Amino acid sequence: MNQLIIATRKSALALWQSEYIAQILKNEHNIEVILEGFKTKGDVLLDSPLAKIGGKGLFTKELEESMLRNEAHLAVHSLKDVPSFFPKGLVLAAVSKREKSNDAMLSQKYQDFSSLPKGAKIGTTSLRRKMQLLLLRPDLEIISLRGNVNSRIEKLKNGDFDAIILAIAGIKRLGLDKEVNFIYEFSKDELIPAASQGALGIESIEDVKILDLLKCLNDENTLIETTIEREFIATLEGGCQVPIGINAELKEDTICIRAILGLPDASQILKDKKIIKKNDFKGFGKILAREFINKGAKELLKKAEGMI
Incomplete structure (x- = not known):
């Protein structure tokens, strides 16, 4: 060939x-x-x-x-x-x-997340991001934002939003850090990324x-991380129709796994953080998903679907 x-x-x-x-x-x-x-x-x-x-x-x-x-x-x-x-x-x-998997806030006026005024207009199409943003700041107004990355940034520059949320991976790959005044990178404890983000x-x-x-x-390390994340999503039978965040981060011989799911308005959530050995990664996404299911995850996700 x-x-x-x-x-x-x-x-x-x-x-x-x-x-x-x-x-x-x-x-x-x-x-x-x-x-x-x-x-x-x-x-x-x-x-x-x-x-x-x-x-x-x-x-x-x-x-x-x-x-x-x-x-x-x-x-x-x-x-x-x-x-x-x-x-x-x-x-x-x-x-x-994998590129960095974190989410980031882009803004023309506000240097970081805590600087946003009460009732600030935030653009994102992601229910996962909406849920976690409202968990951190219930006062924010979250507005649906679709389109490619460049069109989203144009809407920000036009003043339609106080800030927009994008994956840091896309910003880095396209060199978009020069396009806006401020970029604030969320820690994974603030905003848990989507499965396989980056x-x-x-x-x-x-x-x-x-x-x-x-x-x-x-890439072996990325394959290990995303295997856990995709197993978690597949076991829960959840896609982007419901708010789910799951991120596995491999460092040397340990993996830190953060997971969250709940309702889009953040009124109910399930959240957990686990540390496991690298050698124990196979099947762990399923194990973690079953723990969430035992805590009522399926019922919560069904309720979330009804709110969309």
């Missing part, structure tokens, strides 16, 4: 991610890699929150269909946008090295030769 085709969305961040992976594959295998652009429903339907129109799978479906039609060999996703289950014939082929997932057709070519993209 002397050519690979990557199916990609056309947003600046999606193109950066696909080009980044393409360059690694070119360097590793001396192979031609072509990017084929597609527009997904998630890019088109910008008037409604994701939770109301079908969740994050809206960003992957068209790319998956292009692979199943043999128009592309692989797709590069933000792993947090990738559902737990794959269509027949497609697999998660690799998980690449990691790239490479989905491909189930072909031995292609899977072999993609092995070089795998």
Whole structure:
């Protein structure tokens, strides 16, 4: 095989991610890699929150269909946008090295989170972020914010919001720190990130030769962290339709795991923090999810769905 085709969305961040992976594959295998652009429903339907129109799978479906039609060999996703289950014939082929997974607040006027005035208007499309922001500051007005990263920043500059919340990974990858006056990075104890935030997932057709070519993209530490996080989400059967945060952080031989779920208005939450040995990571996401289920997580998530 002397050519690979990557199916990609056309947003600046999606193109950066696909080009980044393409360059690694070119360097590793001396192979031609072509990017084929597609527009997904998630890019088109910008008037409604994701939770109301079908969740994050809206960003992957068209790319998956292009692979199943043999128009592309692989797709590069933000792993947090990738559902737990794959269509027949497609697999998660690799998980690449993770960028920082924290959330960040961007503002033109306010230096940090505590500087925000009472009733400040905060833009985010994420129910997970909304829940945790209201947990920290019940006085805030959380407003749904869709669109690509650049359009969100434009709305901030236009004065539509006092601040917006984005993943620090996207800000770093696109060099957006120069676009706004202030960036405040939340600690993971303040805002627990989404499952797999900051990691790239490479989905491909189930072909031995292609899977072999993609092995070089795998990062062992990221795979360990995101395995725990994705197991937690899959066991709870929760996607972006409900507010769930889960982050595993591997340092040397220990993993710190933070998890939270609850109602979008933060009136009820379940939250926990665990430290485990690196060697105990297999199956721990399921174990933690079952602990949450025993505390009433399923009932709480069902209630959360009714509030969307």
